[in-house]
């Protein structure tokens with residue numbers, strides 16, 4: 083390709099809304115152009131890199147035994163009504179109506195479409211497992227599209243869906259994709275951190291997210307420096323720690339009865355610390371949560387019978403709305419994601435002030451764990467842990483809690499003696515310095531961005547959409563499903579985040595729009611002849627080469643090519659001929675080689691670099 087045949091358009095300064103390196107550089111190098119907020123067009127150089135990412139993903143999925151199909155982007159709303167997500171998806175999903183009045187969805191993801199497409203063509207266990215995938219446009223009406231293509235509204239996702247006969251087969255499909263992902267990111271030259279992730283209400287049996295470290299990352303990763311434990315904070319757990327008293331000594335059980343203390347206005351843990359002269363870790367705070375669509379059985383829980391239970395047209399009865407009190411050590415916070423997950427719910431949020439009073443009898447800040455009758459109490463494992471034999475291990479003693487009445491707290495509260503929770507679970511937000519759940523080492527945190535996700539869905543969609551097969555005994559069974567996604571745009575931007583310097587992008591060899599650029603100081607006479615010769619040789623050697631034949635000052639061409647980030651640059655100047663200068667974008671030094679060897683050396687570098695990434 084010659085630059086004169088394409089549009090090469092670079093900017094000296096990034097647009098004002100571009101704050102991260104990849105967004106700035108993609109705009110400055112002319113790889114993308116903005117059509118509207120969250121909508122970016124790929125220009126010729128950008129598209130070439132995008133296609134490279136796409137092809138690497140395709141090659142690795144095909145190698146793993148997956149196959150590609152091409153569904154439509156617009157799918158009938160009826161499929162989403164069948165799965166139940168027409169109601170639950172919220173504003174991110176773009177819904178449109180045809181002129182005939184039919185509801186349509188612009189795919190934000192495609193579990194429904196894939197289940198629909200394969201449920202009739204698979205009838206027997208003999209046809210399983212299969213892993214179809216697509217690399218296709220998605221639309222999500224993100225509230226805050228930002229960072230260029232990192233979080234766009236329209237983007238391209240590779241989404242694969244495995245259909246399996248049983249759990250063992252699903253585990254194998256999941257493992258295949260997990261391996262394929264690792265190869266994909268390695269070939270792209272990206273350093274990813276796979277972390278354990280939340281599996282949501284359906285409590286699937288496994289979920290991993292592939293993260294890249296990023297200062298603007300939307301995710302907090304909890305990492306162990308010793309054993310490699312890695313989890314999204316939404317999922318992370320830690321070793322329960324031994325509660326200590328003011329002097330750092332383990333707390334001991336009290337024999338003293340509860341003592342009611344008048345403490346007007348002492349509503350927060352901070353105020354309690356001053357008032358009682360004790361650290362927050364000696365208190366228990368109790369929060370009231372409003373919980374959505376929990377499918378726990380609350381029939382025997384306090385207040386359980388007062389919550390409306392949905393029994394009809396559903397495989398599992400659930401409570402559209404229920405309330406829970408959550409008791410946790412005073413210095414800790416509740417993770418709403420972990421809470422929703424243990425309550426098998428679609429979400430949980432702090433109850434309103436009126437609801438808090440209605441269900442606990444006290445205003446927020448004075449709610450206690452003692453004497454709650456209108457709702458179930460969940461104790462975090464920082465308070466107590468229910469063992470298999472039904473007994474409790476108490477983790478905090480002689481504590482201060484809300485008194486269940488405005489302006490009163492209770493002292494000498496003993497968990498297990500003064501209150502018994504309906505259930506115990508780990509719902510705390512794990513923080514830097516907490517102890518690794520596997521090896522006990524102190525955990526640390528990083529910010530990260532999710533590039534890909536693998537998830538064992540189980541029968542969530544296949545049950546709702548009746549995707550069944552006949553097993554070896556001729557018995558009808560529901561297929562198991564897994565889903566697997568990689569965002570191409572975000573992956574591309576992340577490559578730039580990891581590989582750039584002050585002058586521009588430094589593409590990895592596997593993702594560069596062109597592998598080599600030839601820059602003649604002037605495209606005329608001997609220089610033209612030499613440049614053309616190298617160009618022809620490289621084309622013959624199947625190297626992707628760009629010839630910068632623009633009538634521009636050499637400095638301008640060098641700057642542009644550094645910005646665009648072509649890995650190898652060959653400069654043809656009159657004074658050096660019959661030698662030419664060869665320079666790697668990633669290095670500062672150039673060297674002179676003979677004209678006749680230049681193409682061979684460049685081609686060998688390209689192949690060596692690719693071999694390293696593909697190994």
Ligand code: ATP
Nearest residue numbers: 231232233234237239532533534535567568569572
């Ligand atoms: P996030 O938490 O970042 O919103 P998600 O959990 O919604 O991600 P998934 O539904 O798992 O993402 O989608 C799979 C992949 O699609 C993500 O890992 C990401 O690479 C990509 N992706 C999701 N939303 C966007 C977006 N708005 N713009 C670009 N890529 C996206």
Ligand code: MG
Nearest residue numbers: 174222224233
């Ligand atoms: Mg999202």
